Amino acid sequence: MAAKQKVRVKINGQEREAEVEPRLLLVHFIREVLSLTGTHIGCDTSHCGACTVMLDGKTVKSCTMFAVQADGCEILTIEGLIQDGKLHPLQEGFKEEHGLQCGYCTPGMILSSLALLKRNPNPSEDEIRHGISGNLCRCTGYQNIVKAVQYAAAKMAQGGQR
């Protein structure tokens, strides 16, 4: 076992640090060391996107990175989206448009959608479908997820929000 190393991150606005093994995956760091279990694990080949988080403003599959590689980074997980007790328009959109069933893909799906809307605030259906194509959903058939993203895009355009 290699010597532990210190990892310091700012996650959902909070400074956190811990000593971890260099081989610890970022997703396990987030889930088990930082106890933020909203980020899920759905595969072992980097395909499902259930583990998607934002790292310095870009989405990453947190199962494909070591925690030590995130040292000094800013991370946003699903738990950081709610502000002052108010749901983010994407969270609201998923609920309003029935964009989830079992909810397992939802956190990753929402973070990928957020990255998409940051790049492209007014995406077409096709752009949405491509934008979330790194995230697998086994329940919804994506149709209502597309609507949820459209809902959020409209709402964010109105409110100029986040």
Added chain:
Amino acid sequence: MIHKTSPEIGGMGHSIKRKEDLRFVQGKGNYVDDVHLPGMVYGHIVRSPYAHARIKKINIEPAMKVPGVLAVITGEDLAKAGLSWMPTLFHDKQMVLATGKVLFQAQEVAFVIAEDRYVAADAAELVEVDYEPLPVLVDPHHALDPDAPILREDREEKTNHIFHWEVGDQKATEKAIKGAAAKAEVHAFFQRCHPSPLETCGCVADFNRATGKLTVYLTSQAPHAHRTVFALVGGLPEQNIRIISPDIGGGFGNKVPVYPGYVCTVVASLQLGRPVKWIETRSENLQSTGFARDYHMTAELAADKNGKIQALRVKTLADHGAFNAAAQPSKFPAGLFSICTGSYEMPTAFCEVDGVYTNKAPGGIAYRCSFRVTEAAYLIERAMDVLAGELKMDPAELRRRNFIPADKFPYQSPLGWSYDSGNYEAAMKLALDKIGYAELRKEQEEKRKKGELMGIGISSFTEIVGAGPSHTFDILGIKMFDSCEIRIHPTGKAIARMGTKSQGQGHETTYAQIVAQELGIPASDVAIEEGDTDTAPYGLGTYASRSTPTSGAATAIAARKIRDKARKIAAFLLEVSEEDLVWEPGKFSVKGAPGKSKTIQEIAFAAYTNFPPGLEAGLEAVDYYDPPNLTFPFGTYICVVDIDKGTGEVKVRRFVAVDDCGNIINPMIVDGQIHGGLTEGLAIAFMQEISYDEIGNVQGGNFMDYLIPTAVETPNWETDKTCTPSPHHPFGAKGVGESPNVGSPAAFVNAVVDALSHLGVKHIDMPIAPWKVWNILKEKGVVG
């Protein structure tokens, strides 16, 4: 007709938003892997690299030396406690950890427990297993060859044959086929698939030595049944076992069986007196847990010259892998496969199925399917198209001529089912109109002249769901009723608990709507809890689209029992006789004096504060519902495809799904289920297969090889409904969650075959990958 409640009450038919979503969109769901207990340690399974091999020796010493490793359990250790084998849910047994030999690749061989999940995985690598490879049986067609290796040495019968099952009138069927004017024959292989919900299987077992209580957090679609199995197999008193099935990240049948990993985890916790967690990786999930289908089927349809069906004969070879771990009602070795006469009226039919063992992962589970209904629907709907081709008749017209007429329900099928209700022609007509069938056929004709490939596929399926009546249906002897218990609190709010368990179906919302419908208490005031065996009433769980037909019915009946008592209290409060009261959702009023009334909330308060003399206090009821029959949802799906000649790629241009599931609780949720099921059907038709090479190496054992469609491949689904209520269900509902997965594969395949039918193509086995189509085009000289 269902009385429509106000949106504030939110009873049946309202698309109210889901209650469970609030926690899920915040990442606050509680899935098994989120459970973290003080002192918890981790298990990791050592698996066999061989499909068939004798185990000569296992050396655990190198693994035990790794710092942090607490124990390594082998099959021999379990054998000492009589636990190296466990019963499957279907008249067979399965090794928990291998003793003597292994029978499929990825079979469980040892269980390593360590302080940390990484250390457990490291140590598992160091467990030395000495294997002596044995001849491997992969092809089920050779399972009964005289020189085939006998796989199951533990069985008295020295054969790989598991069962033969038949139903129907063989002689009459043969006679009808012999004399028929038109015949169609199709050999269809429904490939081995896997439900692969996005969350894999796993558990946390926590044995408390001080109290003797075992709590197991388990990815379970059937927590009560699992508790009983644990009690029977493990010998623990059942009151000391508590199964908690927390939020489940999709199930689709994958989480019905009891898996070796669960048993190992429990044993480890009993042994160590500490909480133990075991969570499958995706690869483990695909390679070792319950697969579905793997049916090699032949159908022969006979018809007169007008296309009227005279008989159906079906012969099937079922590959069950190394153990028959089908999870299905005990009297039905091939599940409800005998629904294979489908939506069609015919005088006679005969169906036989033989099950065999091979060196593959065990299973035969009901993947988003009411026990082999998917195979049946696919087969008959494929055969109908082949028959239409033989008769040179439009496939829609052939179906129309043979539908069981709407006035013939209840309909007794030649293979023994009593269909409750149906109006197949209405559903097909709506689908044909919606898609613009006649114009599409014209377009196809023109395209063909230009050498372009376009196809239209129809599937007019009938399902059989909601198992089931206790006279016929049980799993391990436990009858397939289901239950609901409702308690109304003094302030008029309620909590209800069921024996089922949602895995994404939205039970917290839909069950609340049933209570709202029956009692007029707003759905938002009704909390629903499932999955904790210490609190919920006993039930057989959620699969085979049985929740609404069974627990949904129990919920309505329990609510009606409460209403009966509420009537007594209202009569007392209003000082009238019970007969003088009329009910509308939410209140009782005095006949002819509508101003004189008591709301359900007022009555609830009185039930605790001011109840009539002689009546028990409180307002609660429980119901164990034993359905009188199954329910038979149906629909017509139509798919339009375009084929790229250069690549063989099939593009689904449109897909119309008309479903009839009787009265609907929440239309939004039903549509969501249809979308999801169609997407799974699309995957099966075009992408997915778990196959094996000649030495039993699993192909398709991870998400790199077992493809899940993304949003890009998935088309927009167009849905619609007809409504033919079930006559025997308390509120006229049928099950629906599985219809799209049952009905759609045939629509996709029929569309592709239709696109190529002018080239003489009659059938293509799934998954229809581009290379398969391209090879056909090359063979037919369409591409160079």
